[in-house]
Amino acid sequence: MNKIRSSRFRLALLVLTSLILITVDLRSDGGVIDTARGVVLDALGPLRSSSASIFEPIGGAWEAVTSYDELEARNALLRAKVAELQNSVLEVGEIERERKALLALLGARDRVAQVGRRTARVIDAPISNYQRTLELDKGSRDGLVVGMPVETGAGVIGRISAVSVTRSQVELLTDPNFDVGVRMVRSGDDGIASGRGQNRELEVSFIELDTVVIPGETVVTSGFQGSSFPEGLLIGTVVDVVPNAVQGTQRITIHPAADLDRLRWVQVLLFYPEAPEPVIVDRVPENQDPDASPEEPTS
Amino acid sequence: MTFAGRETSRLIAIFLTIFLVQIAIVPHFRLSGYIVDLPLILLILVSLHLNPQNGALVGFLTGLLVDLVLHTPFGMTALTFSLAGYGTSSVASQVAERNLFVRSLTVALLSATATSLFACIGALIGLEYVTRRELGAIALVTAIAAVPSTILLSPLVRWVFPMETVQING
Numbered sequence: 323m324n325k326i327r328s329s330r331f332r333l334a335l336l337v338l339t340s341l342i343l344i345t346v347d348l349r350s351d352g353g354v355i356d357t358a359r360g361v362v363l364d365a366l367g368p369l370r371s372s373s374a375s376i377f378e379p380i381g382g383a384w385e386a387v388t389s390y391d392e393l394e395a396r397n398a399l400l401r402a403k404v405a406e407l408q409n410s411v412l413e414v415g416e417i418e419r420e421r422k423a424l425l426a427l428l429g430a431r432d433r434v435a436q437v438g439r440r441t442a443r444v445i446d447a448p449i450s451n452y453q454r455t456l457e458l459d460k461g462s463r464d465g466l467v468v469g470m471p472v473e474t475g476a477g478v479i480g481r482i483s484a485v486s487v488t489r490s491q492v493e494l495l496t497d498p499n500f501d502v503g504v505r506m507v508r509s510g511d512d513g514i515a516s517g518r519g520q521n522r523e524l525e526v527s528f529i530e531l532d533t534v535v536i537p538g539e540t541v542v543t544s545g546f547q548g549s550s551f552p553e554g555l556l557i558g559t560v561v562d563v564v565p566n567a568v569q570g571t572q573r574i575t576i577h578p579a580a581d582l583d584r585l586r587w588v589q590v591l592l593f594y595p596e597a598p599e600p601v602i603v604d605r606v607p608e609n610q611d612p613d614a615s616p617e618e619p620t621s
Numbered sequence: 622m623t624f625a626g627r628e629t630s631r632l633i634a635i636f637l638t639i640f641l642v643q644i645a646i647v648p649h650f651r652l653s654g655y656i657v658d659l660p661l662i663l664l665i666l667v668s669l670h671l672n673p674q675n676g677a678l679v680g681f682l683t684g685l686l687v688d689l690v691l692h693t694p695f696g697m698t699a700l701t702f703s704l705a706g707y708g709t710s711s712v713a714s715q716v717a718e719r720n721l722f723v724r725s726l727t728v729a730l731l732s733a734t735a736t737s738l739f740a741c742i743g744a745l746i747g748l749e750y751v752t753r754r755e756l757g758a759i760a761l762v763t764a765i766a767a768v769p770s771t772i773l774l775s776p777l778v779r780w781v782f783p784m785e786t787v788q789i790n791g
Binding site (some may be wrong): 328329332333337338339341342343344346347348355359360361362363368369370373374380382384385388392423448449450451452453454455478483484491497498499518519542577 | 641643644645646647648649651652653656658668672673674677678680681684687689690691692693694695696697699700703704707736737741743747748749750754755759766767784
């Protein structure tokens with residue numbers, strides 16, 4: 323009986339210790355835990371990179387065998403999407419003009435174009451089913467810091483969540499921890515977009531009931547003062563709007579503009595929220611290798 | 622049972638090996654898009670040979686190691702693995718003498734339960750990582766993968782515990 327009590331007491335101690343660690347990690351910004359994770363990230367980086375180069379092709383073949391139906395469906399979907407994009411390519415210029423006009427109307431500076439970018443390679447995918455992160459081959463020695471936005475040509479994919487000397491981790495925007503201030507382009511209303519888990523759309527809260535929001539409407543970052551995202555980065559498009567008369571707000575669902583599956587190359591925006599002006603970098607020749615040219619400004 | 626030095630060093634060796642396999646190789650070989658959790662399966666297999674307090678301790682330390690490479694809150698895996706180790710060791714006497722097939726099924730059931738527990742703990746602290754449907758798929762994949770993993774990992778576990786030394790409640 324005493325041994326049962328003793329083992330339960332030890333279990334209770336371990337549970338308590340775990341809960342304390344969870345609380346410390348959730349409440350602290352940086353600190354010992356992040357440092358330890360950074361050291362492990364650096365130490366295991368070469369192993370993960372080399373294993374990725376060896377096992378990725380084999381894993382691809384494995385995926386082809388185990389997920390053939392899914393790949394076929396994805397292929398058909400992509401073909402349909404290409405046809406759709408070919409039809410809508412002319413509309414893109416118009417939308418971009420409209421976006422810039424709206425930003426100008428709001429008196430906003432289009433900081434996005436001025437912010438320097440660092441091209442990084444995705445060197446590893448998540449190692450757990452409950453993790454929404456990617457690992458990049460650039461770290462603090464390349465100027466990356468925690469909080470910097472990460473995007474592809476299609477839109478935002480997340481933010482830097484951990485940085486070691488040579489590596490960094492990206493928290494994807496579908497992560498339940500992910501929040502970003504957003505603006506509905508059509509109405510100019512601001513809200514907060516939050517991740518809701520893998521393969522799920524984002525949810526925007528704090529949009530007032532009387533704001534007209536239509537499916538297909540573009541959603542960009544609002545760039546509030548102190549936000550780690552500059553203004554005007556494309557987040558996604560509205561797919562559903564559900565009014566909540568009790569709270570006086572609307573629950574808006576948005577589909578991310580960027581495809582978060584099979585990412586290979588991404589761009590980290592060298593955006594420092596505290597800096598009075600964005601980091602402006604020189605233009606890099608177009609024929610330069612993106613991996614060799616760490617900073618790649620947009621026009 | 623108490624941890625003899627040889628058993629402890631062998632335990633550390635196989636957990637570190639499986640940990641490295643998990644981070645370097647396993648993510649490239651997904652089942653229906655989901656990742657098999659080898660450290661969890663190994664922990665459950667090992668805990669079948671331990672008393673509850675050692676099962677919880679081994680689970681806690683393994684969880685801390687895994688937490689170092691995950692982005693989920695530090696301590697969540699340690700908490701889940703502690704409970705999994707304790708729970709598995711508590712039912713160890715029921716399956717220790719059974720054949721490999723029964724043990725594989727037990728490990729499958731316990732692995733699926735433990736991986737669901739992780740998601741539940743996340744939901745309790747406001748981090749809803751997956752939908753219920755995804756959680757069901759993850760649990761199913763973990764359970765399916767646990768059967769061959771048990772067969773493959775059993776020789777390693779027998780290497781750690783060469784003699785059957787199960788003692789109920791220590």
